[in-house]
Amino acid sequence: MRTKSGESAVVLVLCCLSLLLLSPIALSEKCNPQDKKVLLKFKKELNNPYFLASWDPHRDCCDWYCVECDIKSHRITALVMKSSFPDTNLSGHIPPSVGDLPYLENLEFHKLPGLTGPIQPTLTKLTKLKYLFIEYTNVSGPIPPFLAQLKNLQILSLSTNNLSGSIPSSLSQLPNLEYILLDRNKLTGPIPESFGSFKKPGPNIDLSHNQLSGSIPASLGQLDPESINLSRNKLEGDASVLFGSKKRTRVLDLSRNLLSFDFSKIDFPKQSLVSLDVNHNKIYGKIPTTLTKVENLQQFNVSYNRLCGEIPQGGTGRLQDRFDEYAYLHNKCLCGSPLPKCK
Template identity: 70%
Template sequence: MGRTLMLGVWLLVLFPVALSERCHPDDKKALLQLKKELKNPYILASWNPNEDCCEWYCVKCDEKTNRIYVLDISSSVPETNLSGQIPPSVGDLPYLEYLTFHKLPHLVGPIQPTIAKLTKLKSIFITYTGISGPVPHFLAQLKNLELIKLSFNSLSGTIPGSLYQLPNLTSLQLDRNHLTGPIPGSLGSFKKPGPDLILSHNNLSGPIPASLGKLDPERIDLSRNKLEGDASILFGSNKRTQILDLSRNMLEFDFSPLKFPSKSLIWLDLNHNNIYGTIPVALTKVENLQHFNVSYNHRLTGKIPQAGQLQRFDKYSYFHTKLCGSPLPPCNNNH
């Protein structure tokens, strides 16, 4: 009995990490395979098979289950040696809730289909990479998703209309890609208030679906696309909008009768469109407006209302319109 006890003590001394390792062996196996598929990049140098994977860089273990629930491979160095496609083994982490690939310019290819296996996923955050191909339809199967952020990539094709099926989504960010086609009308079927919609810097075309007027997100950014027609359905005094950016499109609607949320609105940018009418007096009731721009809307006419926040913006916010009054030159008798 004494010799057995002494042997146990020596094992604890010699192999303390192995005997107290929290990491689940299936998670460790998947992570080591992922590292191999990425050709052992320096950013994953801490992934030593002889050490507890809960202590590795880029991952986190849940305190209760000891399963990997965060995988965050991000680089602050543009010249990182990580290259290749998203490894299929990423789908072998069944408890994963947060998945991030960030600032990895040599990460290429499509978004890995095995991500569809990650049914607990709450956040998919893939930004500043070289990934291409479509925004995958399988994302609509991941019912726990709260955030989809696929910004600053080379994604192409259309926006999947099935994304409205995600009941918990609070933010859909697909900006700065090469997406084409219309905004799906089905996105107006999100459960109200609906997610923030950040779709700027793409090649989206056609009208803004009237169904989007049913939603009430805090932020809508559709700027720098090729959208046409009426966007007045996005405005309203009872909405909770904080940021609305429709700049640099081909939108055409009467600005005059629109209403605005007086408490929440802080950013309204409509520059470089074909908006007509006058500046609504209702804008003078917006209390915390910090950014406003209607420049390069050549059909806007009349006197800028001399109240509220509208005079805090310089002439460039009203440039290349037919408006007059401070901060532009005074109106003449023709106004």
């Protein structure tokens, strides 16, 4: 026989269960409460954009748009802010609160034109960060030397922003860096000599579409990355240190600079080289016959230089067959197929 007090207890339990079922905040929420608090502050610092409408405080933040959590710890490990639309209604600086996500490994801001201001120093608190992408934004100011404190960083991409000033030499202190992409900004000054001290073989480098000047540091010859793009700058002098038959270089783009060196003395990676572009420079000498032994060359351009002599024939590279006249035009006295015959 059920007592009155027992019936009351049953009713109370049922009422509590029904409230839990109806409540938008379920007991099974995985998101760490502190991480969630930080993200809501982050959203507020960006003026609560519609872009982050899914960031509802009554929902599990591991299910929010742009957010990824670790499957075991449920701590936030990735914040990927990408947009395919020109108007995201997102505006403001990079929120300082992002530095309060201690387990973050991947941070991306991509195609967010309303994102402005400098790179925040609070990023130095993200000691686990492996991937930092700030791309196609209006973030401005210098590249801060403090990024060298992110010792676990593997990819640093600051491509297509309004960054200015010189490249900090301290970036070479990043021991795990595999890619450094600083292209399409307003950077000035020389390539740091310290870049030659990157841990071998060195990161893939893209410094193109800036206003860098001076000579290419001889120390860069000590590195052996698969890709180097220094195009569309104001670099001068000798670039021969970047070449070598034993290197593993696949892509080398030095086009549209003021470089001047004897091309006939260059030796090339015979198996790895896929793309070589040196157009619009002041390179002189002949096209070396060693280039005909490069087996997998798919893109090649030496136009608008000061080269002379006959284009080498034969070999596995097949320079005369594989590339048309536009790869050779506007040199001092180059001749032979696909250009007019030598006199």
